[in-house]
Amino acid sequence: MNLEQRLLPTKDDQDWRDWLRLSMTKGVGNETARKLLSVFGLPAQIFQTEYAALAEHVPAKIAHAILQCPDAILLSQMDRTEAWLQQPGNFLLSLADPGYPQNLLTISDPPILLYAKGKIELLENKTVAVVGSRNASTQGVLNAEKFSECLSQAGLCVSSGLAAGIDAAAHTGALRGNGSTIAVIGTGADIVYPARNRQLAHQIVEHGCLLSEYALGMPAVASNFPRRNRIISGLAQAVLVVEAAAQSGSLITARMAAEQGRDVFAIPGSIHSPLAKGCHQLIKQGAKLVESAQDILDEIGSSVKMLSPTLQEFSVGRNMPSHKLLTIIGYDPIHIDVLAMRSGDNVMELSAQLLDLELQGHIETLPNGMIQRINAN
Structure with missing residues (x-):
């Protein structure tokens, strides 16, 4: 039986606690969790499994950790999560949840839990x-x-x-x-x-x-x-x-x-x-x-x-304003000294034109005296 067949959602709207407990069990990452879910079913069933059966699929240390009662840290996290879930627009989606993104189920390492806010x-x-x-x-x-x-x-x-x-x-x-x-x-x-x-x-x-x-x-x-x-x-x-x-x-x-x-x-x-x-x-x-x-x-x-x-289709390089300096600048970064030489303008005239173009959003000043043309609709 594959993972999807094993994970049939329950009607208990509190089963998120078991999912959270599984995700926070020391030594249990996504891969181990999915392995356990494939073998034993939903997290509640994993926590009801005997040690010997768990130990056939995970190291002894992890099997012991799974069967430990929730500690103060986990209980505190459960309380925190419950308060968060009571706020409108907050959701917790498990692998067994019908709202879990189907595209993520096709990747090799889907997260077992997703916290979502919004739509x-x-x-x-x-x-x-x-x-x-x-x-x-x-x-x-x-x-x-x-x-x-x-x-x-x-x-x-x-x-x-x-x-x-x-x-x-x-x-x-x-x-x-x-x-x-x-x-x-x-x-x-x-x-x-x-x-x-x-x-x-x-x-x-x-x-x-x-x-x-x-x-x-x-x-x-x-x-x-x-x-x-x-x-x-x-x-x-x-x-x-x-x-x-x-x-x-x-x-x-x-x-x-x-x-x-x-x-x-x-x-x-x-x-x-x-x-x-x-x-x-x-x-x-x-x-x-x-x-x-x-x-x-x-x-x-x-x-x-x-x-x-x-x-309207956006294409790089369309609808650029006509300006002599923009033509000289081209589409590669250019040093201001090279631009001055190519344009024949003196530094004062050139600086004024560049400032105007930058304020209009047509160029960008880069470090070390470089100028970059910007294409925008």
Whole structure:
């Protein structure tokens, strides 16, 4: 009998306590928990199993831990979770729950418990993950927002990780559309990290969904964030990497997505930009190069064609204003001294023009005297 057949939901709305107890039992991780669930059924049945039977499937130390009565720490966590669940819009989904995201059941390491805040019906929507660098360029942020907005307007949900940079931009753009967004976090569902995204997190809870596999109160631990990436990609049919350095954590998400059988897309950038190296690496490895949101919709089989004003296709490099300096700058970062030489303008005139272009949002000033053109609708 397989895991899905063993896990028939019970009518007891308090069985979440057994799931929480299993998830917090020392030595029992996701893999061990799923093994026990496959053999013995629901957590309540696991805790009623004799030691000898448990010891046939797990080490003796873990079998003893399973049969121990809940300690003060676990009881306190149960009380905390119960109070949290009594708040409107808070949910705890187990592997046996009919509301558990079906896409996650297809990955190799689905979490046994999910804490959700907001519109849990989004967990069943067709989804595209949008990820990228925390230290994103202005152009990268614009691309993430525009692509996510277009995908959301087309009815797709956008999943990401609520990190600074590309993740935050993806959520922001997706909230403008009908498909909304899911933020998968690496802390407890009662903690917002980073703190600068607190207002964005509140908007997501109101109009989208916040999701975590970690117990309430779990702080930001570095090792949690790479693990949560498997959920970001696992919820989705495809993953779009907007901007990533050669050693970016976004490449981990892309690798997990490929292993999960999801499509991987990447936006190309300048060969001189460190933040384009990761995307170019993915494209060399078989990721699909995309220039517009429609490219993604076509690949994943969406019937939506983004032709109406509200679903206007965003394509990198379209609708740029005409300006002599922008033509000279081109699409690669350029040093201000080189720009002065090519334009023939004196420094005072050049600085005034650059300031005007920056205030209009057409260029970005980079470190070490470099200038970068920005493409935006």
